[in-house]
Amino acid sequence: MEFIETLINGLSIGSTYAMIALGYTMVYGIAKMLNFAHGDIIMVGGYMIYVGLTISGNPVISFIAAVLSCIILGITIEKIAYRPLRGASPLAVLITAIGVSYLLQSSAQMIFGSAPKMVTVADLGSISFSGLTIPVYVLVTLACSVVVMTALTLFVKYTRTGRAMIAVSEDKGAAQLMGINVNRIIMITFAIGSGLAAFAGLFMLMKSPSLSNTLGAMPGIKAFTSAVIGGVGSIPGAMLGGILMGVVEAISLKIPPIAPYTDAIEFIILIIILLVKPTGILGKKRREKV
Amino acid sequence: MEKLKNVKWNHYLNYIVVAAVTVIFAILSLTGVIESSDKYLLEKVAIAITLAVSLSMVVGFLGELSLGHAGFMCIGAYLGGKTAVILEPVIGEWPALIVSLLVGGIVAAVFGMIIGLPALRLRGDYLAIVTLAFGEIVRSVFMNSSKESFGGSLGLDTPRFNKDILFVIAFVMVLATLAVTQNLIRSKHGRAITAIRDNEIAARATGIDVTKYKLLVFTVSSFFAGIAGVLYSYSNFTVQSTKFSYNYSIEILVMVVLGGMGSINGAIIAATLITFLDVELQTILTGNLAVLQDLIYALILIVLVIYNNAPALKNFREKYNLKAFINKFRPHVPSKHKDDEAKWDRVPTKIKMDEVLSVDFQATSPYTPDKPGKEEK
Numbered sequence: 174m175e176f177i178e179t180l181i182n183g184l185s186i187g188s189t190y191a192m193i194a195l196g197y198t199m200v201y202g203i204a205k206m207l208n209f210a211h212g213d214i215i216m217v218g219g220y221m222i223y224v225g226l227t228i229s230g231n232p233v234i235s236f237i238a239a240v241l242s243c244i245i246l247g248i249t250i251e252k253i254a255y256r257p258l259r260g261a262s263p264l265a266v267l268i269t270a271i272g273v274s275y276l277l278q279s280s281a282q283m284i285f286g287s288a289p290k291m292v293t294v295a296d297l298g299s300i301s302f303s304g305l306t307i308p309v310y311v312l313v314t315l316a317c318s319v320v321v322m323t324a325l326t327l328f329v330k331y332t333r334t335g336r337a338m339i340a341v342s343e344d345k346g347a348a349q350l351m352g353i354n355v356n357r358i359i360m361i362t363f364a365i366g367s368g369l370a371a372f373a374g375l376f377m378l379m380k381s382p383s384l385s386n387t388l389g390a391m392p393g394i395k396a397f398t399s400a401v402i403g404g405v406g407s408i409p410g411a412m413l414g415g416i417l418m419g420v421v422e423a424i425s426l427k428i429p430p431i432a433p434y435t436d437a438i439e440f441i442i443l444i445i446i447l448l449v450k451p452t453g454i455l456g457k458k459r460r461e462k463v
Numbered sequence: 464m465e466k467l468k469n470v471k472w473n474h475y476l477n478y479i480v481v482a483a484v485t486v487i488f489a490i491l492s493l494t495g496v497i498e499s500s501d502k503y504l505l506e507k508v509a510i511a512i513t514l515a516v517s518l519s520m521v522v523g524f525l526g527e528l529s530l531g532h533a534g535f536m537c538i539g540a541y542l543g544g545k546t547a548v549i550l551e552p553v554i555g556e557w558p559a560l561i562v563s564l565l566v567g568g569i570v571a572a573v574f575g576m577i578i579g580l581p582a583l584r585l586r587g588d589y590l591a592i593v594t595l596a597f598g599e600i601v602r603s604v605f606m607n608s609s610k611e612s613f614g615g616s617l618g619l620d621t622p623r624f625n626k627d628i629l630f631v632i633a634f635v636m637v638l639a640t641l642a643v644t645q646n647l648i649r650s651k652h653g654r655a656i657t658a659i660r661d662n663e664i665a666a667r668a669t670g671i672d673v674t675k676y677k678l679l680v681f682t683v684s685s686f687f688a689g690i691a692g693v694l695y696s697y698s699n700f701t702v703q704s705t706k707f708s709y710n711y712s713i714e715i716l717v718m719v720v721l722g723g724m725g726s727i728n729g730a731i732i733a734a735t736l737i738t739f740l741d742v743e744l745q746t747i748l749t750g751n752l753a754v755l756q757d758l759i760y761a762l763i764l765i766v767l768v769i770y771n772n773a774p775a776l777k778n779f780r781e782k783y784n785l786k787a788f789i790n791k792f793r794p795h796v797p798s799k800h801k802d803d804e805a806k807w808d809r810v811p812t813k814i815k816m817d818e819v820l821s822v823d824f825q826a827t828s829p830y831t832p833d834k835p836g837k838e839e840k
Contacts, residue, residue: 257775258769263588264528268720268764269765273765275757276758276762279754279761280758283754283755287754390709394592394596394709398592398596405588405589433603437603440599444596447581448584
């Protein structure tokens, strides 16, 4: 019984990771850059929920406000920091992204102070049936992720914009020749990724109410790790990697002797998978061109 | 005398400056002019320079992003510190220092080699994430170690070396780092390393052993990060794993980027400046304002990288940069070696079609097909 509880808990952690990983992987697939600031957009989303709750007191309104502000933030970052560097060396883009991440963290600390804020989104309690006790937020997280991920998959597969995204990720130049506005597609990708980050922020606040300016740092790194494990650039890969990561984390936290090493174990899995299959589990092999 | 004239003095300028600074401060310290807090600052500066120069090898010259430099430093600090704790009562202060420097450096180098191995299969962003993961693994291992082995979360208590001498030793280590790094970069091997940075496939096609050089750079770079770690453990009473977080790796990276990637002197200047500002601003900025410093670093980092790399700003950059500004005040000296001056990107590539055609088809000469045996003459 306890194992099933752990497993469900792992699925819930994993779906949070998958949510973040989707943002990483979509941006990576389309803009070919590792958006280091993605984790910090989660943090901004968290703070926006906090601000919304203190002003309106309504969780739904504050969550919608958080999603919208994250989307605007994502688009702004892309426009100001990343767009001028399109065509520059990948190293330069990566370092700028690190700079943006640092900037977001320190501005949040400037505005809200370094002491963690306690944010209670909604007290949902827990339900129990046939010997299982599961907190409701876990179920909400799982249900939300399933809906969002299904919607995203359908969007990418069946809409014009979604197909344009696939085209841009496969070949930017050819997509442009076919009349696709690449800049617009990249902007939409950043918007979707940042919106998903706001969802992840909500899930994390439901799990533990403590909110600080480093809220998104570690989950961001872990989510990117899971995106890489699943195969960066692949949407199902990000979901798979995220779920895998969450389950490993939940199980490892339950075993006392290895619990303190949970982070290390997750990273070791990453290194092993990259050594065995450098493109990740579902990643496609890309031949290098001269 | 003739030989001395041919020495490229600007190649040795940074050794001379660092050595001169060391000697001046050593004299000042002997006469008792500088306070002990200044000596601690000097140690910090020397450690930062060692870290920045060694990271600049990987980032600036090999062109790979390492986000785990603090991890290598962490290994050096813990293992060097532990060696010092064990050996100091047995063989005395100085031999213990030398042994722990070697142990810290070599163990870090071994780990650098181990992390360099996946680096051969991965590139760019993947490598960055693996080095980041490595740094976090190292930190979490030392954090959760038992109290007897490495002190666990409370940190490892290490012997504090004599303050009057330690900063001199640290600067000697800076000189050693400079000597190894600069000689490596300016040699044939260094040109191979920069070739890998500029175009790995072309470098491979030219016969450069990419594997060997990547491993070499990672190993040497992490060796000096380990040395910096040992120096850190000697300059502080405790070594705590929280110090070597991902943020510290970023701070070292900021030094390298601020100094200009691929410039060792730039890394030295930036490391000195940032460490100095860090210490000075700590007393001025308190409370929430302390973050202002990070905020400004982040802004400088973003602006600098965009300014230096944005394709749209290329012409602007060529017109207004520091080098062009300095050259304005410099008398123009034509180089002895004409080849060095040639601007290869400006070589005319346009083929003059008239000349080419006139060789084959001269309207005046009658057409005569080649007879067999004509060429044998």
